[in-house]
Amino acid sequence: MATLKDIGVELGLSPATVSRALNGFPEVNVKTRDKVREVADRLGYRPNRVAQRLVTGRSGMVGMIIKIRADMSADQTFFEMLTGLTAALGAHDVDLVLAVDQDDDPVLPYRKLMERDILDGFILNAPVPDDPRVAYLREKGIPFVMHGQTGPDVPYACYGIDNAAVSQDAVQLLSSLGHKRIALVNGQLRYAYAVDRLGGFQAAMAAEGLPVPAAFAASDAETEMQGYTIGLAMLSGRDGVPPTAIVCASTLIAAGVIRAVKDRGLRVPQDISVMAHDDALPLMDPVGLEPALTVTRAPLRDACVPLAALMVAHIKGAPAEQQVERAALIVRASTGPAPKGGESPWP
Amino acid sequence: MATLKDIGVELGLSPATVSRALNGFPEVNVKTRDKVREVADRLGYRPNRVAQRLVTGRSGMVGMIIKIRADMSADQTFFEMLTGLTAALGAHDVDLVLAVDQDDDPVLPYRKLMERDILDGFILNAPVPDDPRVAYLREKGIPFVMHGQTGPDVPYACYGIDNAAVSQDAVQLLSSLGHKRIALVNGQLRYAYAVDRLGGFQAAMAAEGLPVPAAFAASDAETEMQGYTIGLAMLSGRDGVPPTAIVCASTLIAAGVIRAVKDRGLRVPQDISVMAHDDALPLMDPVGLEPALTVTRAPLRDACVPLAALMVAHIKGAPAEQQVERAALIVRASTGPAPKGGESPWP
DNA sequence: CAAAAAAATTAAAACGATTTGAAAATAGAA
DNA sequence: TTCTATTTTCAAATCGTTTTAATTTTTTTG
Numbered sequence: 001m002a003t004l005k006d007i008g009v010e011l012g013l014s015p016a017t018v019s020r021a022l023n024g025f026p027e028v029n030v031k032t033r034d035k036v037r038e039v040a041d042r043l044g045y046r047p048n049r050v051a052q053r054l055v056t057g058r059s060g061m062v063g064m065i066i067k068i069r070a071d072m073s074a075d076q077t078f079f080e081m082l083t084g085l086t087a088a089l090g091a092h093d094v095d096l097v098l099a100v101d102q103d104d105d106p107v108l109p110y111r112k113l114m115e116r117d118i119l120d121g122f123i124l125n126a127p128v129p130d131d132p133r134v135a136y137l138r139e140k141g142i143p144f145v146m147h148g149q150t151g152p153d154v155p156y157a158c159y160g161i162d163n164a165a166v167s168q169d170a171v172q173l174l175s176s177l178g179h180k181r182i183a184l185v186n187g188q189l190r191y192a193y194a195v196d197r198l199g200g201f202q203a204a205m206a207a208e209g210l211p212v213p214a215a216f217a218a219s220d221a222e223t224e225m226q227g228y229t230i231g232l233a234m235l236s237g238r239d240g241v242p243p244t245a246i247v248c249a250s251t252l253i254a255a256g257v258i259r260a261v262k263d264r265g266l267r268v269p270q271d272i273s274v275m276a277h278d279d280a281l282p283l284m285d286p287v288g289l290e291p292a293l294t295v296t297r298a299p300l301r302d303a304c305v306p307l308a309a310l311m312v313a314h315i316k317g318a319p320a321e322q323q324v325e326r327a328a329l330i331v332r333a334s335t336g337p338a339p340k341g342g343e344s345p346w347p
Numbered sequence: 348m349a350t351l352k353d354i355g356v357e358l359g360l361s362p363a364t365v366s367r368a369l370n371g372f373p374e375v376n377v378k379t380r381d382k383v384r385e386v387a388d389r390l391g392y393r394p395n396r397v398a399q400r401l402v403t404g405r406s407g408m409v410g411m412i413i414k415i416r417a418d419m420s421a422d423q424t425f426f427e428m429l430t431g432l433t434a435a436l437g438a439h440d441v442d443l444v445l446a447v448d449q450d451d452d453p454v455l456p457y458r459k460l461m462e463r464d465i466l467d468g469f470i471l472n473a474p475v476p477d478d479p480r481v482a483y484l485r486e487k488g489i490p491f492v493m494h495g496q497t498g499p500d501v502p503y504a505c506y507g508i509d510n511a512a513v514s515q516d517a518v519q520l521l522s523s524l525g526h527k528r529i530a531l532v533n534g535q536l537r538y539a540y541a542v543d544r545l546g547g548f549q550a551a552m553a554a555e556g557l558p559v560p561a562a563f564a565a566s567d568a569e570t571e572m573q574g575y576t577i578g579l580a581m582l583s584g585r586d587g588v589p590p591t592a593i594v595c596a597s598t599l600i601a602a603g604v605i606r607a608v609k610d611r612g613l614r615v616p617q618d619i620s621v622m623a624h625d626d627a628l629p630l631m632d633p634v635g636l637e638p639a640l641t642v643t644r645a646p647l648r649d650a651c652v653p654l655a656a657l658m659v660a661h662i663k664g665a666p667a668e669q670q671v672e673r674a675a676l677i678v679r680a681s682t683g684p685a686p687k688g689g690e691s692p693w694p
Numbered sequence: 695c696a697a698a699a700a701a702a703t704t705a706a707a708a709c710g711a712t713t714t715g716a717a718a719a720t721a722g723a724a
Numbered sequence: 725t726t727c728t729a730t731t732t733t734c735a736a737a738t739c740g741t742t743t744t745a746a747t748t749t750t751t752t753t754g
Binding site for chain 2: 048060082096098100102
Binding site for chain 2: 731732735736738740741
């Protein structure tokens with residue numbers, strides 16, 4: 001394997017100049033730079049990463065812990081992130097080391113991996129309110145970037161979407177269509193994103209002057225089947241007059257809710273409008289649903305590039321930066337005007 | 348962070364001696380060794396992995412590619428291996444870098460990861476017959492260890508169980524119990540393990556002088572539901588006289604098959620004996636089934652330690668070694684004597 | 695054209711470990 | 725004691741890169 005010295009010998013240059021030339025330093029002559037590049041190409045030069053890491057003091061590796069579920073599986077979102085992150089980090093010559101979290105103590109796997117002395121930092125996901133991992137990593141001064149936020153105005157590096165705005169956009173859209181009874185089928189409240197969505201939902205409803213019956217803000221839904229079950233329950237009228245519009249935490253849940261609406265003999269969107277937040281996961285296509293699903297959309301995969309950039313910058317000493325994007329609102333066929341009094345199956 | 352030099356200064360020793368002392372070289376005085384160890388402990392010395400790697404020429408990292416399924420999930424077995432391998436490799440100071448395979452070309456992710464110049468080798472799993480990854484890695488001279496084998500007498504390093512023997516043990520047990528119509532609900536035939544199980548099954552049946560109707564060697568089962576469906580089909584008699592014993596590829600499939608047997612109004616093991624191969628995955632407990640399941644057993648997790656050892660040895664230049672273990676046979680309540688002619692629901 | 699300024703290059707140190715070959719300390723034998 | 729063996733230790737080289745400070749070369753300026 002060719003080294004900087006080999007290239008230098010070939011051209012009568014010192015390794016220092018060769019290094020500078022290849023790294024695009026401004027003080028190297030354009031002609032020498034081109035010659036160096038050419039010889040490097042010809043010799044198939046590839047920098048020795050380990051040597052680079054020794055001198056820069058950085059290992060070029062970041063860690064990520066997979067929190068596996070009780071059924072020993074991880075969800076689609078994890079692989080989506082993993083795929084995107086390995087690519088995005090690779091572009092910065094950074095590699096991803098994974099470990100599995102199977103313990104009760106959420107901090108332990110981070111400590112264990114850090115003790116191996118090979119990591120520059122961590123990428124965290126699925127933040128929970130008052131995340132203990134944040135406390136630990138901040139205390140130890142270990143760089144990390146969070147996908148999402150544990151709450152508003154956090155003091156650490158993170159990238160995510162404004163989940164309160166997700167609910168707000170949904171409520172405003174539906175309210176503008178004349179809906180007054182709007183329900184939220186939320187994700188698990190132990191996650192910060194679901195807390196934010198709920199908060200945004202309640203705030204937006206209040207801002208629109210609409211009340212929120214408790215049964216209209218259901219939580220803990222994750223699967224199509226759960227969406228179906230919760231949908232049926234909401235439509236049963238057991239807990240009061242059913243909603244005319246339902247906002248779902250994911251397209252998967254929305255699929256279940258739509259199934260429930262249809263099974264009840266009702267139509268989407270004529271009787272009930274349904275919408276959801278869409279992470280753009282490969283297998284859950286909101287357009288493939290019948291009818292095509294109105295969504296707030298923020299592809300999970302898109303988060304990987306900025307996350308990797310934030311991570312790399314942070315490792316190099318840049319101050320922690322918070323980036324909060326707003327999800328796009330895409331109106332399709334599953335939302336429509338609220339049924340008029342006379343048309344509605346309910347008073 | 349303390350270095351070798353720091354320890355040397357403290358004791359008036361050279362870094363060379365300190366290095367030798369900590370690495371247990373014989374030519375260092377016992378007293379100095381103890382003193383060095385003590386100071387190293389006190390200073391919290393931890394060797395700089397990157398520096399070690401630069402001088403030894405090894406990166407201390409091995410790669411593994413996750414083959415995710417069409418539904419963007421990976422199965423329990425993957426996480427089981429991942430958990431075990433990170434621990435087992437960690438004991439050798441080796442770390443695991445993961446990447447996701449989402450392409451048609453099974454070799455591409457290996458090439459991509461190798462081009463990053465940071466890996467000492469790969470750990471492969473889920474071998475298929477004539478695995479193209481094997482061809483590629485052998486051609487490039489990249490060290491790897493396979494969990495399992497692509498066939499008998501392979502020329503590369505591997506660790507796994509004898510899958511032909513798994514079927515053989517099952518057939519011999521059932522045959523000794525008087526069963527003559529024994530069926531196999533196999534895994535997906537694109538995997539080498541399923542091919543071996545089928546081969547072993549047919550050979551063992553032949554050795555026992557028993558015929559194998561085509562419908563008795565079903566493939567492509569992976570889930571409980573598939574086990575149930577195939578079980579029902581086999582018991583329907585549509586494809587000939589049903590079996591009196593069913594050998595399943597996994598405990599999950601066996602759970603489905605047992606459910607099918609019960610739904611048909613039959614009893615396990617009085618009417619039908621059921622057994623399976625057990626990878627000892629955390630959530631599928633064969634003893635929890637009703638009745639407790641007879642199995643051939645080889646915990647997946649147990650394979651991780653020898654796999655890691657093989658990998659490390661191979662990287663250090665040891666010749667490729669093949670280790671094929673035999674699964675244990677554990678007889679429980681789900682297998683019993685074949686029903687006598689008069690007792691059987693079939694002729 | 696000489697002096698000063700700017701540009702380009704280099705030698706050498708550094709990162710922190712391992713390892714080779716030589717030197718020092720100790721032990722044993724004569 | 726003296727000489728030789730044997731342990732034990734050390735100085736220095738090495739791995740391949742980056743970076744600092746110094747030096748050389750080129751260009752600009754008065």
